[in-house]
Amino acid sequence: MHVPRFSLPRPSLFIALAALVGLTTHATAATPGIADEKPADGPSVKVDQGYMVPYTVRIPGTDIEFEMIPVSGGTYQMGSPDSEEDRNDDEGPQVKVEVAPMWVAKTEVTWQQYKEYMRMYSIFKDFEARGERTVSDDNMTDAITAPTELYDPTFTYEYGEEPMQPAVTMTVYAAKQFTKWLSRITNQQFRLPTEAEWEYAARAGTTTAYSFGDTADDIDDYAWYFDNALDGPGLVATKKPNAFGLYDMHGNAAEWVVDLYSEDGYARLADKQPVDAIESVQWPETPWPAVARGGSWEMDPPDLRSAARLASNDDDWKSEDPNFPVSPWWHTSDPSRGVGFRLFRSLEPLADEKINLFWDANDEETKDAVQSRIQGGRGGWGLVDESLPEAIEKMDN
Template identity: 65%
Template sequence: MPLNKHHKTLNLTNLLAWLVGLTPMLALSSTGFADAATTQTSVGIATEKPAEGPFVALDDGTFMVPYTQRIPGTDIEFEMIPVPGGAFTLGTPENADYFVDDEGPTIPLKVKPMWVAKTETRWDMYKEYMRMYGVFKEFESQGIRVVDESNVADAVTAPTELYDPSFTFEYGSKATQPAVTMTQYAAQQFTKWLSRMSGVQYRLPTEAEWEYAARAGTTTAYSWGDDPDEIEDYAWYFDNSLDGPGDVATKKPNAFGLYDMHGNAAEWTVNEYTEDGYEWMKEANPGDATSATRWPENPWPCVARGGSWEMDPPDLRSAARLASDDEEWKSEDPNFPRSPWWFTSDPSRGVGFRMFRSYETLPEEVITKFWEASSQETLDDVESRVSEGRSGYGYVDEELSEAMKKLAE
């Protein structure tokens, strides 16, 4: 779709062109595939206009295209879809029948082109990150890839072992299901881990970026319109998913080609939750969706979007917000301090995340905010776990997968 990095408005004509470009869906070429050796600037960029499938035309004559990313050292892959830049209105109008107080006031914003994961982060992907706990511990015991002051900025923490796997995995942990029950901090660290290993900058979205991707050019309650009776075709929700989250990408996608933006797993954003909605934006006037970020000062409440398989249709609307509650979501955690990586209680089995990637590489001082907790309480909890030996840091770069292979020999 010929939108460029100056993010022209996504109008009806452009949206129709995008829809036409989705047939046949996501034809991938060798120019669109990525591996750990590919640089950030070339992954997902084609020099020739694709014959089919979605694309975003750039000013320099190249094209953003779909691509498949492999987690280095594994056969695990996921797809990233190019989403055109544009302009949209964040939130729900007060005169809408489905208006909720924390979804206003509406704020006009511009959005830069980006790639968005085709599906929510799956268990096969997240379990590879969970495996880092043992790997980092083994590195530490052998004095390999030691984390010190010179490289701590490139280190991540890995989630400790689940206190009660039967709770998290009660409704399944198949490779094809969305990973759930991780905290916002754990999701942030996952994106840092994958970014450092692959050389491609992945992150969580802001609320505004998430809503833009979910709406896919619409202004209605859902990406398919205002009629909740059509939800069966697009979402796993309470009435059709009593046995847990469904496999990803088994319902219809939205107009951008993104699956499960409604239901299945609610998806973390980086934003702090505010009861008065977007009042803070009226004064801050961010203008751009990536800058429309209220960094959390406390571990909670933070915002997850899209609703989950445990929820009813109104909670799955494009503008609906879910506020996290650590007191409730960690109520059965016997540890002190409570885990900064895991939740122990519902509704956390409906909370996961999806990866985003900016077209333009974010500067270090900005991407660091997306990867690290901004809450001092969370940072203190992590440091407490590390100092007590209940967790640790691991240095992550593009050589990590090779170091892991040597460790296994």
């Protein structure tokens, strides 16, 4: 089939926390991913707190794990130079960006991980029916929505739902709510990246069109894309990683960032250089066009370049949605079946006012759509905190 192509706690409590979250790391300090001493091997980043190191998180109440990789801070040029082959006008002007140290997930979020979040829809409905863990105006900041059950799974799963395939077709709002859910139950601040952070992680210190060079000659070694993935996305981490140890930054699934897309690229930042990567965000005032980066298995190599941008279009991406109004959690149509996301975590946690921008809806249209679905019985709120997994276990028993 031809697929369309498109241009914390005190040290004495760390053991208990590690047991809850499922940490496996070289770290000996109280902060997950921080070690007191430089490890003998593997990546590490020297910071004031010690050494940032790779660490593994287990989703509480499950055996599902994922790995976070330390990425040092630095300054780089975001966007592509005028001389780059296949460059698009929305990739410039290049601007100097300062990026703080962070951890980045080794792979894109997989169906194995995302389906645990999808389970929350029926779980929240059960709590609501029991009159337990009720959401009110007083605790709304601790609540999330979960994606409604798929009306027609063939839209989302036509090209696979293997546990280690990247999860796809969720809206950027649903991806943000996933990161809030995961953050609350693990007591770690996960989120989507800014566009500037994503490109910094993808480039991995390079200035070339791809993290492996200026041409696509070696792309089969690094990416699932249209010519080598005709049957759908590949399993994550089956190609080579970039220099930071991150897999599938080119291809497989394009990855959501929090920024609103604009055709004039980074012109609004040109007079503000150097720009802080967090403060560089153009926060959405409408649900779309949002930005996805990295290109997908449906696309050609030029769309997988480190600076390439994909703008969402809800009119097209939800054109086959049978719901009215259309879902704020799901897309149905290409290229959304190649769009997923990846987890990021700052070394220094963001203040509540800032992290809420990463977790919750920013625009009134999305807020109204969610509320409309909930009022119609096709959605619901649920409280998320470290006690949720235990509450679910008790309910199941």
